[in-house]
Amino acid sequence: MNILFLTIAYNSSRNIYSDLMNEFRDNGHDVWVVCQTERRNNRETHLREESGINILRVKTGNLTDKVSIIEKGLTMLSVEYLFKAAIKDYLSGIKFDLVIYSTPPITFCGVVNYIKKRDGAVSYLLLKDIFPQNAVDLGMIKNNSLIHKFFMMKEKKLYAVSDYIGCLSKANVKYLIANNKHLDRSKIEVNPNSIKPMELCEIDKSSVKAIRGKYGIPDDATLFVYGGNLGLPQGLDFLVDICKELRNYPQIFLLIIGNGNRYESMSNALKEIAAPNVMLRKALPKDEYDKLLSACDVGLIFLSPDFTIPNFPSRLTAYMETCLPVLAATDEVTDIKDALLEAGCGMWSKSGDLKTFMANMKGLAGSETLRRTMGRNGRRYLEEHYTVDRSYKIIVSHFEKAEAHTNV
Structure with missing residues (x-):
């Protein structure tokens, strides 16, 4: 045809x-x-x-x-x-x-x-x-x-x-x-x-250290990554609140990668917060971004709590492909929370619920076994549903x- x-x-x-x-x-x-x-x-x-x-x-x-x-x-x-x-x-x-x-x-x-x-x-x-x-x-x-x-x-x-x-x-x-x-x-x-998922390959600790070192990210921290648009749909005020809270958790490192009409305001907010374990970078070429994802521990998804329509962010597939567990904070209308539960690949809380989000974040940061299990579950779910x-x-x-x- x-x-x-x-x-x-x-x-x-x-x-x-x-x-x-x-x-x-x-x-x-x-x-x-x-x-x-x-x-x-x-x-x-x-x-x-x-x-x-x-x-x-x-x-x-x-x-x-x-x-x-x-x-x-x-x-x-x-x-x-x-x-x-x-x-x-x-x-x-x-x-x-x-x-x-x-x-x-x-x-x-x-x-x-x-x-x-x-x-x-x-x-x-x-x-x-x-x-x-x-x-x-x-x-x-x-x-x-x-x-x-x-x-x-x-x-x-x-x-x-x-x-x-x-x-x-x-x-x-x-x-x-x-x-x-x-x-x-x-x-x-x-x-x-x-x-079309890439072939799955294990990355050794020396490679993880080298990739993180390139960006000035400590190799001993649990690395949470958000990669995607930085705009109104993401409800970034909540992300700013998270960054403030992270000043109390030096064992966690948050990497934010993306472009969008809220990039500058996000940058200004982070300068004011001055959290040493939070980094903001412009969007990377696809190959470079994929390589960086392989050195991360958890993928993040954010949606504004104001949505009445059920969004379903495409970045979920990127995290699943790389065997990253997913931590999401969204509105209550989207059924991405149901997908995470069905797949057993992540945790969810309502956007704005800082207490529950931080509890989920600490839970993932504190258990490598949990992260590995959820990451493998996500990859399996991807291969069964999102190819x-x-x-x-x-x-x-x-x-x-x-x-x-x-x-x-």
């Missing part, structure tokens, strides 16, 4: 999207990816092959890092038009059988509809983000405002144009059905974040069902 994947950001290094596209490629399909290249990159729209996948990078406005709300909004709204125009210019001679797209953004409806009408393609939405409700939860958009209603209209149209919708978890499926009663339930399913071949099979199964129905 000819596969078209629409997404905002795409790179060939290992991640949930490149792993899925590689899986399609490895199963004999021809894959085209359409993604953006931001204005700040000074690159015009261009098409080239990367690792056997055709990637069309479309010049758009800026969207990431320090971008004003106005520019970000205008860029999001223009993406649909720019992608459609680029597909007409560069991919007019290709008939696509399947178009896959992820959220964010929710503004792909027009280009998806164009491909469906032009080629008769099947459409599959990977629902990674429930917008605009998440923005309402965080106070970024006022409930029932004009902008809220506008994006709700866009959201409804995107769901309507989708033949199938793959949700991150059971809680996401329930939320989508409860809040979109017009949708056909049969087209909604669980299709979680998934990766990219499973996501691939979920998607292509709809073609197999259609073919079987046709042959009856």
